[in-house]
Amino acid sequence: MVENAQSKNQLFIDIDEGKIPKRVPVYTWMDITYIMQYAGVDLRKAQWDVDKFKDMIEIGAKSFQSDINPATFTRIQPVYNILGAQNFVMSSEGQIQHPEITGMGPEDYDEMIADPYKYTHDKILPRLYKNLDTTPEEKAKVFAKAFKAHSDIFGQIFAHHDLMNEKYGLANDRVGCQTVAPFDQVADQFRSFTGISSDIRRCPDKVVAACEAVTPMMLKAGVKPHSSRQKRTFIPLHMAPYMREKDFEKFYWPTFKALIEGLWENGAAPLLFVEQDWTRYLDYLNELPAGTQMMFEYGDPKVIKEKVGKKHIVTGLYPLTLLARGTKQECIDKAKEIVDILAPGGNYIFTFDKVAINIKDANPENIIAVNEFVKEYGVY
Template sequence: MEFVSQEAKQAFKARARRLIDVYQVKEPDRVPVSLPVGNMPAYLDGTDLHTVMYDHDRLIKAWERFNREFEMDTFSSPALVLPGRVYDLLDCKLYQWPGHGLPDNATGIQFVEGEYMKPDEYDLLLKNPSDFWQRVYMPRVFGAFESFRYLQPYTSIIELPAVNFIPYSRPDVQATMQRLIDIGQALAVWSEVIGDFSRRAMASGFPMLRGAMAKAPFDTLGDTLRGTQGIIMDMYRQPDKLLEALEVITKLTIDAALASANASRGLMVFFPLHKGADGWMSRKQFETFYWPSLKRVVNALVNEGIIATLFAEGSYETRLDSVNEFPRGAVAWMFDKTDMAKAKKALGDKCCISGNVPTSMLVTGQPAEVKAYCRQLIETCGKGGGYILSGGANIDNGNPENLRAMMAAAREYGVYRK
């Protein structure tokens, strides 16, 4: 890698060493910081989410300015900002965003939960997951794929296949094919913009922290297919079908996570954990439906030398004593509302942990309050290394001085004396 200067090269090495040490549960030179920024760089640069979803130049300008001003131990990437044109072309039903279901001035996006797989469709999923995805699920969640419900299963194409392609003579199917070309072209432009941003950020001295993203198999079924109400009912009414489906989704998740990690050349896969939190399901349900399949996915990554970062949304205090099952340095945990002293005690011997400066404090609190809270976290979780100072969840708007207070706390209270 070519750096923009010798100083940038040295800064990259220092930051990378700091992150390597902390993920290996060693004492770095100081506690690293990962600021919990969502779409905030856009607003600090005087624009908004709607604008940067469609204007690549404004997007890059805002995030480059943010990284210059805050100088974290890694860089904040705009990769999670939805490419507006792509989602417009897809006519995606899973989300609402500014200008598409939400007001233009909305600061975030909204997931639209639905029963995108019916309770009697488990057998369709189990029989042929790819066909279910293409001809049932995708037409329900993407308006662009509405016509795919008229296609025949590809497994029907065996010999003398001409008649199997008759559905492709339909005008709506042909329009979908053209729409896919348009989507691919728009994504190619967006991918190059994001890739160039990342290369420049690293050349300026900032290592990349996260590579790919995956989900717990139960969350794939519960968020994306059955919905919250549906998956709850399934745990009681058809638990065996649910477990069969989890087996299928687990295999698909492992393949997809490994492929994504290889494509991104990253050494880390990030998992936002949704439906395994305290209060969402009982301990028995967690140990039956949620944890076994997630553990299999994580172990598959660990076996390939990939670090799994598990973001425990909500509280995980009743789960802590049952999830410390991985080799030292193989898994990292990020916490939202979990008591960090309990997390350190339960997991800190083998896992890097991060969190949990409250989102409400960062948005409405004062810098002195934030700094004091961060000091307490550092003194509680930083002993022996293996702790990253971060928020409980990302913020889209708020007081930038509170983020500077987080950085100041790490530099003032997080230095290890060796």
């Protein structure tokens, strides 16, 4: 059966509406840097060549047998260059890395809590982006230039995605915007992993207040005019697996749950990237509003299906590492095992456990073989 864009979109719409689709939808995520390496271009140069992004989008659309174009743009180097980013820097090989950097000292909690918007603008951003550490007039110019570049580049990306979806019969991208769990925001961009780990012992009340203070910011970032079940708010979850459960209950969960409930109340359906192993917290996740999509990195698929798969949409769990080193048959056998566990009853989209970033992360031939297999095998 020949499937067009409309029939593939319907697979995901059925999932979002709690119906069992005709077959398991296949959603492969890979950073544009993976596709650039697959195409054989110089990664260090290609991330600057905005005009050639459309070629990479087309290669993603026609090559990997995903129901949605796998080309994902998360880090736009020209914008980071305009801002003078310290928190996202390009390595010698061309990969964008996130070094541990502290944007806020522990002595600044009170100031940040009092007005997180003002503090972020006045203190955090100039520390993370050196070109904003200047006069108000120059800062405004840098902001305007970066915002214009960001808007222009993503405008081109979205337009070409639409063209390629029509040309190759692909479903629409499911991600409409991104936000961050409040505790992760305080940890990742403000205090760093080391800093927040110390703070929850030394000044726990201020950490709680800081998470509460930034929650409205995170909610605002996660709601757009186009937000819907089909255009979801992507949220990568970072810190929870590294915390003791009692610390998770106190510092992470309350504001994270409030954020997710707030998104749903404002018409924005979340898509969570559940990083590392959240087995300890599956019962918490099941408390979230029904229909939340959860892309799991690690865990027992049977337990995850039983704990959250009846209420929520489960994705992930197929090991990217197997695609890197396994034979084609080993990869297909694993796909069958995962689909047999997660597909019954619906609420399942086939994805890998991680986003492919480097060409070494996965053998392209294995990706294609697995995606083709799931499309043929995962019929309800």
